Amino acid sequence: MSAPIPDPAPQPGPVAALSIRGLAKRFGEKIAVDGISLDVPAGSFFGIVGPNGAGKTTTLSMATGLLRPDFGTAVVHGVDVWTRPLEAKKLMGILPDGVRLFDRLTGEQLITYAGLLRGMQKDVVASRVGELLAAMDLSQDAGTLVVDYSAGMTKKIALASALIHAPRLLVLDEPFEAVDPVSAANIRSILDRYVASGGTVIVSSHVMDLVQRMCDHVAVVAGGRLLAAGTVDEVRGGASLEDRFVQLVGGRSHTEGLEWLRTF
Amino acid sequence: MVAHLLRLKLTLLRNSLRRSPWQLVGMAFAGLYALGIIATLVVALVLLRTADPELAQTAVVLGGSAAVLGWGIIPVVASATDMTLDPARFTTFAIPMKQMLAGLALGGLIGIPGLATALVALSTVVTWFRGVLPALAALLGAALGVLTCVVLAKVVTTATASLAASRRFKDVSAIAFMVPLVLMGPIVAGVGQGISASTGFLPDFARTLSWTPLGAPWSLAGDVHAGQFGPAALKLLVSVAALAALAWCWKLLLERALVTPPSAGSGKRKGGKLGLLGLLPAVPAGAVMARSLTYWFRDPRYSGSLVVIPLLPVVLGFQGAQTGDFSSLAVLAPLSAFILAWSISADVSYDNTAFALHVATGVRGVADRLGRALACLAFALPVVLVFAVGHSAFTGGWSGLPGQLGLSLGILFTGLGLASVVSARYTVAVPLPGDSPFKKPPGNVGQTLAVQFGGMLVLLVLVLPEAALLIAQLVTGNSVFGWINLAVGTVLGLVLFVVGVRLGGKWLDARGPELLAQVAVNR
Structure with a gap:
């Protein structure tokens, strides 16, 4: 086992909304992220795809200041996440995957709490909370405790909490998991408008089809390494993103074997 | 299949200990605490061997009844049952019901409360080691009693599973359970005073309990020792019948639980109330x-x-x-x-x-x-x-x-x-x-x-x-x-x-x- 070696890559470009260099993280014996460098252009709708356990969540956690990297840097709009965390976090809205929420608050209280924690004005928070609840189709359940929400509603309320301070960069880890198609369409149109007005969105997903339709840029991650990155058209090179992904990641077992499955 | 379920339970236990050596330390502390209580009870039961048979019978029946009652009540109010072998997790495996019941029941014995109960119950054999027949009766009674404890706990948890899955019930019962726990001292003192004021009443109470499923299994040895084989046979019938009835109830409940997973519904509530967030x-x-x-x-x-x-x-x-x-x-x-x-x-x-x-x-x-x-x-x-x-x-x-x-x-x-x-x-x-x-x-x-x-x-x-x-x-x-x-x-x-x-x-x-x-x- 070799230690991850930091990438001697050039300085991040000025247009990047997020620029990571040589990010690496090891948990015990397992290297979760093995030196990933990536530039996310400002104003892009950026998809990060990869198989389960590829290191997507770990990479995004390190890029957003939730998990300290062993090596490497992450810079958001020119602000280093790990040397100037408070400034960097002001620029970002984060939807982490697999973390709990303060679920003994009502949905409305939770979004308000996220806004107030960021030091926003009370009246600004109040008006935005109303609009966010309406946009997420949660107005009818605003007074219900989040612990009683369904999985999809919980995702939506967490997303609303990430949007409240109008960040310049949105980092969403698996935002559409368990979200119903109508809500997903609503969220996508919110995100599309956000990108059209100059915001940057990074989503991680393993639904290739969704990423191909929604994103303009994509990065393929597997085994803690970056396999490909660029515009969606560059990466897929004529094929569908899904086929290209399988080709890049490998590990597709051919349909030999399991004959007994056809014998009933 | 029964062996599989037991092995699964043991593997789960071992893996949870393997996560960190500190887990083992914690388990050791809990074990030591339990060991202290077990040792006290076992010594008491051994000492009872030389006591007057009437006193021994009263103590064993009352203690045994309390144990059965505890196994029935504590899992609900504490909602802290060990769910590692939650029947709902076996829904997708077609396990024959009989084997599943046996496996889950024996699995319930693995763990500190189960082992403690079993050990203490087995000590009653020593209490009644005043002859071959009473000792054998005590062994049978202990087995029946412990099984009754485990199956009763399973019946109660399965019956209340959907209730216990509701958040409100969990919240309220957890807090409500705190009250008797804190007041344990006064309650024990009060009960103790009541008992010492009415010692003559206890043997009668134990005699009554011994005819109920709570006390029947624990009273077998005493009756055999006293030469009352007729009542002993009847009490054996009572305990076996009670165990069978409980097992049957459990089977019915389990069959129903396997096809209707608990669901927690809750009404919609509009917002507008920020509570303290709006005030501070x-x-x-x-x-x-x-x-x-x-x-x-x-x-x-x-x-x-x-x-x-x-x-x-x-x-x-x-x-x-x-x-x-x-x-x-x-x-x-x-x-x-x-x-x-x-x-x-x-x-x-x-x-x-x-x-x-x-x-x-x-x-x-x-x-x-x-x-x-x-x-x-x-x-x-x-x-x-x-x-x-x-x-x-x-x-x-x-x-x-x-x-x-x-x-x-x-x-x-x-x-x-x-x-x-x-x-x-x-x-x-x-x-x-x-x-x-x-x-x-x-x-x-x-x-x-x-x-x-x-x-x-x-x-x-x-x-x-x-x-x-x-x-x-x-x-x-x-x-x-x-x-x-x-x-x-x-x-x-x-x-x-x-x-x-x-x-x-x-x-x-x-x-x-x-x-x-x-x-x-x-x-």
Whole structure:
């Protein structure tokens, strides 16, 4: 086992909304992220795809200041996440995957709490909370405790909490998991408008089809390494993103074997 | 298949221990505690061998009945049953019902409560080792009794599974269970008095119980020893029939549970009520304070300790009434100050990964610390003041009030400051969000003990000045020491509070992500 070696890559470009260099993280014996460098252009709708356990969540956690990297840097709009965390976090809205929420608050209280924690004005928070609840189709359940929400509603309320301070960069880890198609369409149109007005969105997903339709840029991650990155058209090179992904990641077992499955 | 289920249970247990050596330490501590109780009971049962048969019969039947009753009641109110072999998890495997029942029942014996019950029950064989037949009857009775315990627990948990899955029931039952637990002392004393006042009644009571499923299995040996083979046969019939009926009920309930998984429905509720978040100042520290206070009332893991506080004077007062000496009431204010202040020393551990919101929003550590400490102070301060003043009013010893207040406020402020530092740096094993406060928390029990005891030791050192002043006043009787204590407790306490909040905040700013990674281990 070799230690991850930091990438001697050039300085991040000025247009990047997020620029990571040589990010690496090891948990015990397992290297979760093995030196990933990536530039996310400002104003892009950026998809990060990869198989389960590829290191997507770990990479995004390190890029957003939730998990300290062993090596490497992450810079958001020119602000280093790990040397100037408070400034960097002001620029970002984060939807982490697999973390709990303060679920003994009502949905409305939770979004308000996220806004107030960021030091926003009370009246600004109040008006935005109303609009966010309406946009997420949660107005009818605003007074219900989040612990009683369904999985999809919980995702939506967490997303609303990430949007409240109008960040310049949105980092969403698996935002559409368990979200119903109508809500997903609503969220996508919110995100599309956000990108059209100059915001940057990074989503991680393993639904290739969704990423191909929604994103303009994509990065393929597997085994803690970056396999490909660029515009969606560059990466897929004529094929569908899904086929290209399988080709890049490998590990597709051919349909030999399991004959007994056809014998009933 | 039965062997498979047992092996699964053992593997689960072993893997949970393998996660960290500290888990083993925690299990060892729980084991030692159980071992103490088991040893006491086993020795008592062995000693009963030489006792009068009537006395032995009464003790064994009453104890056995209490055990069966306990297995029936505790799983529901504590909602802390071991769900590693939850039948719902076997829905997709076509396991024949009979084998599943046998496997789950025997699996229920693996674990500390099951083994303890089995061991103690087997000791009754020694009690009745006064002949071959009574010993054999005791062995049969013990087997039947233990099986009845396990199956009854399964019936009760399966029947209430859908009820227990509702959050509201869990919350309420967890808090309600706290009350008898805290009042255990007075209850035991009361029952003890009742028993000693009516010793003649107990054998009759045991005789009646021995005809019910609760006591029947435990009474077999005594009856055989007394040569009453007819009643013994009838009681054997009662216990076997009861066990069969319970098993049949369990089978029916399980069949139903496997096809209707519990669902927790809840009504819709519109917003518009921000509660404390709308009332307190709209700054980060105010928001944290409002959130913490909301949790103190809504999360049973917090409100459980709130329920304890009003019961403290009841417990201490009862003790005073029994001995006629109310001096122990003097610890009321300092003790509640300590309990409340120290309760936030595990705050971030209680948040679990929800703490990610604080890291993600980049809220300043000082605001986080201050909000949590003020939330606790908001009700701890009035409680401590009321208890201290109430104590003086009750005893009429107003000259002791300043000293009492000095020590109590010193403990409260110092404790909050220290807890702010401790919870910014160390995580402890606590029940997960949504779990019962009584559930065995996952994770590092050894570290928990080290952090808790280490922290309390430091607190003890930090409040030494106040304690010394109080002792000086008690020894010299000079009330000037009391007034000095009030000043020292308030000023020194507040200084340490501010230092604690600032130091904790600084550590939190520096190590927020590491702290998040620590709590994420136990989710």
